[in-house]
Amino acid sequence: MILLLDQGLPRSTTIHLSELGLDAKHVGDVGLATADDRTILDLARRRGQIVVTLDADFHAQLALSGAPAPSVIRIRIEGLKAEQLAMLLRGVLEQCGDDLKSGAMVTVTESGIRIRRLPLLPL
Numbered sequence: 001m002i003l004l005l006d007q008g009l010p011r012s013t014t015i016h017l018s019e020l021g022l023d024a025k026h027v028g029d030v031g032l033a034t035a036d037d038r039t040i041l042d043l044a045r046r047r048g049q050i051v052v053t054l055d056a057d058f059h060a061q062l063a064l065s066g067a068p069a070p071s072v073i074r075i076r077i078e079g080l081k082a083e084q085l086a087m088l089l090r091g092v093l094e095q096c097g098d099d100l101k102s103g104a105m106v107t108v109t110e111s112g113i114r115i116r117r118l119p120l121l122p123l
Contacts, residue, residue: 040058
């Protein structure tokens, strides 16, 4: 699994993830620092990457589109340093890896993790 970290997350997180044996890129390192969410989602879908973000817009776009991919992890914990974020993401991947491989929207808060499988079905 390859993670694609959104602009609001520390670039140095990719270094810590690499030290943990995980593959990650930051949008700023792949020429997408000013890209809109749709462009980032399209790239991640084509490359089989999992988007990691602080932004709720990614989940909203996936829900509205009915798309089965890419998976998105939304972090709803403020003030995480790069190393803390890397450790958190390692735990999320360990706990939710199968769901993320199949297509999921994952929300991480201080109190836990919520997983919704993609595509979202209309109510």
